[in-house]
Every structure is written in structure tokens, then in C-alpha cells.
Amino acid sequence: MSLPHAILTALIEKPSSGLGLARRFDKSIGYFWSATHQQIYRELGKLEQAGFIRAREGDVVAQGQRKTFDVLPAGRAELERWVAEETDPRPMRDPLLLKIRAAATVGGVGLVAELTRHLELHRRQLAHYREIEKRDFAESSTAEAALQHVVLRAGIGLEVFWIDWLTDAIETLE
Numbered sequence: 001m002s003l004p005h006a007i008l009t010a011l012i013e014k015p016s017s018g019l020g021l022a023r024r025f026d027k028s029i030g031y032f033w034s035a036t037h038q039q040i041y042r043e044l045g046k047l048e049q050a051g052f053i054r055a056r057e058g059d060v061v062a063q064g065q066r067k068t069f070d071v072l073p074a075g076r077a078e079l080e081r082w083v084a085e086e087t088d089p090r091p092m093r094d095p096l097l098l099k100i101r102a103a104a105t106v107g108g109v110g111l112v113a114e115l116t117r118h119l120e121l122h123r124r125q126l127a128h129y130r131e132i133e134k135r136d137f138a139e140s141s142t143a144e145a146a147l148q149h150v151v152l153r154a155g156i157g158l159e160v161f162w163i164d165w166l167t168d169a170i171e172t173l174e
Helices: 002-013 018-027 037-049 073-084 095-106 111-136 143-173
Strands: 053-055 069-071
Touching: 002 018, 002 037, 002 053, 002 069, 002 073, 018 037, 037 053, 069 073, 095 111, 111 143
Parallel strands: none
Antiparallel strands: 053 069
16 A cells, blocks of 8 residues: 555655656655556556546646646545554565575575675665765755655665675675
8 A cells, every 4th residue: 555655755745747756766766665657657547536636737638748746635634644554564575585595405506696796786776875865965954854864864774784794694605
């Protein structure tokens, strides 16, 4: 049920077309809640049907033009309800961890190379997050920016964890 809430959040931050929203998912929200463009468009239709969003009044949409969506009061109320709702931690489900567990049984041929590849990917992602932090949060002055920075810092912390853990796992296997 979180994709509709991610979309409502993004549209409250900045009313957008479906394409604009999909691009924003690719650049920011997608770092912690991914969705395909098709999923986003499908969900926009459901949100509009539920009365949570609407295309801007006066938008006459001809073929090839884009509707810009605004969040309606019912959509904002739904997002506020959801924010206040309890959410339990999700169990981890990572194929890399399963591969390591399987390697304990059948051997780990090629596993160091795969772990090394993952280590490089996490190093790149951490560098990317640090660039975003430097660019967007050097002077965080609003409460909204502070909360967005908290989310980014979670991503940074996870990348630091994975880098440390993968480094240790590689040393253990070697």
C-alpha cells in the first residue's frame, strides 16, 4: 500500500505529470521506494478514481500532452492517516545473502568476485548520496528539508553498513 502514498507525497511536494513523477522517482524517491513507470501510471489512475488526486482544472489534454496532477484534500487526509499508522519492520529479503548461505553448502566459486562487484556498486552509491547531501543539504533550514535529509542519511548509513559488511565478508572468504 506504500506506492500510492509515495505518489501522494511526491505530488504534494510538487504537482507533476505522470512522466514528471516517473522521472522524479528515478532521481530521488526511487532510491528508497522503487516503481516502474507503468506502475506509477497505473497508480495515478487508481488515485484519481479514488478521489485523492485530479488533473488540474483547465488542462485540456490532447493526444501527446500531459496532465498535471494535484492532490485533493481527501488525498492529503489519506496521506496524514497513513503517516500516523503503525508500520512494522520488514523482514530482509536479499538474494546476495541467500547466495552466501548457499555457498556454505555447495561452495563459493565466484562468490568473491560477486561480493567485490557489490562492494564497488555500494561505494558508487555512497559517493552519489554524498554528492546529493553536499548539493541539497549544505544549508538545510526548513523542517521539510530536515526530514528529507533524515531519509538521505538513512541511505548513507545503509551504504556504509554494506561497504563495511562486504569488506569483512570478502576478507572472510579469502
